[in-house]
Amino acid sequence: MEQGLLRFITAGSVDDGKSTLIGRLLYDSKTIFEDQLESIEQASTQRGTDGADLSLLTDGLRAEREQGITIDVAYRYFATPKRKFIIADAPGHIQYTRNMVTGASTADLAIILIDARAGLLEQTHRHSFISHLLGIKHMVVCVNKMDLVEWDEGRYNEIVDTYRSFSSRLDIPDIRFIPISALQGDNVVDRSERMDWYDGPTLLNHLEHVHVAADRNLQDCRFPVQYVIRPQTDADRDFRGYAGRVAGGVFKVGDEVVALPSGLSTTVTSIAIGDKKVDMAFPPQSVVMTLGDDIDLSRGDMLVRENNQPNSSQDLDARICWLSEQPMRPGTRFELHHTSREAKAVVKEVVYKLDINTLHRIEDDLEIGMNDIARVRIRTAAPILVDDYRRNRATGSFILVDPGTRLTVAAGVIYT
Amino acid sequence: MSDYNMSHLDELEAEGIYVMREVAAQFERPAILFSGGKDSICVTHLARKAFAPARIPMPLVHIDTGHNFPETMQFRDDLVAELGVQLIVGSVQELIDRGEVTEEKGFNASRNRIQTPTLINTIEQHQFDACCGGARRDEEKARAKERFFSHRDDFSQWDPKNQRPELWDLYNGKHQPGEHFRVFPLNNWTELDIWNYILRENIAIPSLYFAHEREVVRRDGQILAHSEYLNLRPDEKVEKLQVRFRTLGDLTITGAVESDADTLEKIIGEVAAARKTERGGRMDDKRSQSAMEDRKKEGYF
Ligand SMILES: Nc1nc2c(ncn2[C@@H]2O[C@H](COP(=O)(O)OP(=O)(O)OP(=O)(O)O)[C@@H](O)[C@H]2O)c(=O)[nH]1
Numbered sequence: 064m065e066q067g068l069l070r071f072i073t074a075g076s077v078d079d080g081k082s083t084l085i086g087r088l089l090y091d092s093k094t095i096f097e098d099q100l101e102s103i104e105q106a107s108t109q110r111g112t113d114g115a116d117l118s119l120l121t122d123g124l125r126a127e128r129e130q131g132i133t134i135d136v137a138y139r140y141f142a143t144p145k146r147k148f149i150i151a152d153a154p155g156h157i158q159y160t161r162n163m164v165t166g167a168s169t170a171d172l173a174i175i176l177i178d179a180r181a182g183l184l185e186q187t188h189r190h191s192f193i194s195h196l197l198g199i200k201h202m203v204v205c206v207n208k209m210d211l212v213e214w215d216e217g218r219y220n221e222i223v224d225t226y227r228s229f230s231s232r233l234d235i236p237d238i239r240f241i242p243i244s245a246l247q248g249d250n251v252v253d254r255s256e257r258m259d260w261y262d263g264p265t266l267l268n269h270l271e272h273v274h275v276a277a278d279r280n281l282q283d284c285r286f287p288v289q290y291v292i293r294p295q296t297d298a299d300r301d302f303r304g305y306a307g308r309v310a311g312g313v314f315k316v317g318d319e320v321v322a323l324p325s326g327l328s329t330t331v332t333s334i335a336i337g338d339k340k341v342d343m344a345f346p347p348q349s350v351v352m353t354l355g356d357d358i359d360l361s362r363g364d365m366l367v368r369e370n371n372q373p374n375s376s377q378d379l380d381a382r383i384c385w386l387s388e389q390p391m392r393p394g395t396r397f398e399l400h401h402t403s404r405e406a407k408a409v410v411k412e413v414v415y416k417l418d419i420n421t422l423h424r425i426e427d428d429l430e431i432g433m434n435d436i437a438r439v440r441i442r443t444a445a446p447i448l449v450d451d452y453r454r455n456r457a458t459g460s461f462i463l464v465d466p467g468t469r470l471t472v473a474a475g476v477i478y479t
Numbered sequence: 480m481s482d483y484n485m486s487h488l489d490e491l492e493a494e495g496i497y498v499m500r501e502v503a504a505q506f507e508r509p510a511i512l513f514s515g516g517k518d519s520i521c522v523t524h525l526a527r528k529a530f531a532p533a534r535i536p537m538p539l540v541h542i543d544t545g546h547n548f549p550e551t552m553q554f555r556d557d558l559v560a561e562l563g564v565q566l567i568v569g570s571v572q573e574l575i576d577r578g579e580v581t582e583e584k585g586f587n588a589s590r591n592r593i594q595t596p597t598l599i600n601t602i603e604q605h606q607f608d609a610c611c612g613g614a615r616r617d618e619e620k621a622r623a624k625e626r627f628f629s630h631r632d633d634f635s636q637w638d639p640k641n642q643r644p645e646l647w648d649l650y651n652g653k654h655q656p657g658e659h660f661r662v663f664p665l666n667n668w669t670e671l672d673i674w675n676y677i678l679r680e681n682i683a684i685p686s687l688y689f690a691h692e693r694e695v696v697r698r699d700g701q702i703l704a705h706s707e708y709l710n711l712r713p714d715e716k717v718e719k720l721q722v723r724f725r726t727l728g729d730l731t732i733t734g735a736v737e738s739d740a741d742t743l744e745k746i747i748g749e750v751a752a753a754r755k756t757e758r759g760g761r762m763d764d765k766r767s768q769s770a771m772e773d774r775k776k777e778g779y780f
């Protein structure tokens with residue numbers, strides 16, 4: 064069966080071998096170009112490495128090469144005859160967790176690497192939890208550097224057991240374990256001859272075949288208006304189109320729809336992609352709709368169906384991951400960005416903070432600093448139109464922007 | 480369910496259109512950086528689709544090195560006329576004449592580097608707060624790190640060690656006065672995607688991309704177009720070859736490949752089988768391991 068595009072991220076603690084693994088995957092699947100290989104061979108020789116250091120395929124920044132670590136996510140594109148892939152190679156270092164969050168927010172699957180010698184570390188926990196928080200339903204735990212533990216099955220099982228007991232508290236429907244050596248290529252693309260006790264698939268084989276249920280919601284019609292198109296040309300002076308990306312459900316020409324927040328009803332009179340008319344629109348298509356009535360509708364508003372509406376609320380129950388180096392100051396006003404809408408917002412209450420190693424709730428120290436994950440209650444200045452993140456990623460997610468620095472300081476998901 | 484399937488190209492297109500609309504909605508003075516190459520032609524095509532039936536609500540900006548392929552200039556002017564959009568030209572020659580930049584000398588001299596101050600100058604002069612470009616993550620290792628909305632400080636510099644987080648498709652275009660964003664709607668496209676899209680959408684591209692006979696010079700394993708701007712070394716000779724270009728940049732640095740691909744189908748076949756990246760033919764990237772990163776930090780495209 065033909066499988067669609069798979070977007071995945073590599074995660075795990077610093078130096079566990081994520082970048083080396085990606086390099087190995089690209090190298091052994093013969094998807095590296097000659098000039099790229101020449102270039103990393105040359106760089107490796109200059110640095111006195113034996114052979115080509117495959118991590119240099121994604122660690123492309125000068126500072127990354129100097130320090131031998133990944134700083135920001137690198138995206139790589141490759142295809143095998145079976146599937147197309149978009150890889151995000153994330154940094155393991157705690158300081159760059161926000162870059163990992165960036166990569167994870169668009170991934171369907173996470174590969175968590177664990178150094179067989181070191182076992183689970185704090186960043187292993189953090190990255191696993193963030194992947195879960197962001198709704199990644201498929202996980203592959205690669206126990207790496209098996210060459211350094213003499214390909215020992217006992218050590219592998221020990222790590223698998225520890226991870227299982229940690230992850231039993233997260234609901235991740237699909238977890239799989241593979242013993243590998245990213246450096247030497249065992250069980251990455253080619254089956255290892257040194258771990259005959261393992262009889263599961265190689266990593267690539269698994270990635271090619273894993274069935275990822277499309278993350279799209281085709282039930283609940285949601286069309287956040289992104290931009291209003293009003294041509295100033297004579298031919299189309301009366302045209303008024305509402306442009307946006309369908310965030311949920313299927314809209315058809317002729318459908319009765321309700322505009323929120325106004326609550327006014329109207330019908331969809333046309334749907335177009337560019338100048339091509341279509342009969343219907345579904346996620347994640349970018350379309351333009353025209354409506355039967357001249358109603359007040361602009362960016363930030365939403366078209367939905369009468370009998371299936373999102374929650375309209377000024378009080379949000381959310382999980383946030385704090386991304387800023389500056390700790391959160393209680394009572395600070397933020398701009399909350401949700402779909403195409405912006406609203407002033409304030410964090411009313413920190414309910415608890417998460418102990419990332421034990422997954423216990425911390426309720427006595429509620430100061431939120433960089434990389435903390437917390438459950439909070441947020442109050443917005445105007446109602447926003449939300450769904451539960453687990454039901455709809457597009458209408459269940461938001462970011463907080465600091466109105467002074469204008470930086471994105473938190474990523475949030477809404478549970479209703 | 481199968482009624483609701485989208486092809487890979489459909490998904491990339493939907494993403495690109497979404498990004499272009501976000502730019503128009505979030506910024507006051509956005510622009511499209513138009514080089515005349517296939518990638519910026521695709522960005523322009525996405526913009527056309529994003530705002531139809533209205534005109535593209537932002538100008539095209541061309542940074543003119545003065546060392547252009549004549550075909551590219553003709554193509555640019557025709558496209559601008561067809562779209563009815565404004566064209567803004569930032570001229571490298573003008574900056575040289577005003578003494579604001581110094582031209583490189585020697586056999587490998589190119590105006591690539593001084594495009595950057597010209598671009599920055601143009602951005603400042605017109606106070607652009609967002610510039611959409613055709614760069615793709617698969618092109619080069621520093622570009623592999625790019626965001627969709629890539630922040631530039633008030634010196635137009637990129638700080639790759641401290642990029643803003645970018646969550647889902649909630650692009651945060653907020654910035655301080657004087658700062659701007661570079662926006663990359665084609666981030667997730669590969670070279671092959673671009674060609675397949677050009678074929679599917681029947682997009683016009685300059686004839687230089689198709690195989691043609693041309694006077695060229697071989698230099699350091701590259702094939703460069705012969706022109707009045709290329710300084711010949713004593714031992715170099717001009718020959719005629721059947722070539723095409725995989726990227727279009729400045730005349731003096733864009734390497735050609737020997738090819739007889741004179742249709743889009745043949746080009747796609749060639750690209751699919753290629754063993755070298757498209758930028759493998761560009762002298763500007765070959766100058767050092769981090770040539771692209773260094774130029775990007777300074778404000779290059
Ligand atoms: N012996 C052995 N060494 C490995 C293996 N995989 C990676 N390494 C080494 O571990 C070191 C770190 O590898 P990287 O791939 O840079 O690690 P990373 O997880 O990408 O690190 P960050 O991105 O900085 O978090 C390098 O020296 C690798 O050569 C392996 O399977 N066996």
Ligand SMILES: [Mg+2]
Pocket residue numbers: 081082083118122132133152153154155
């Ligand atoms: Mg790495």
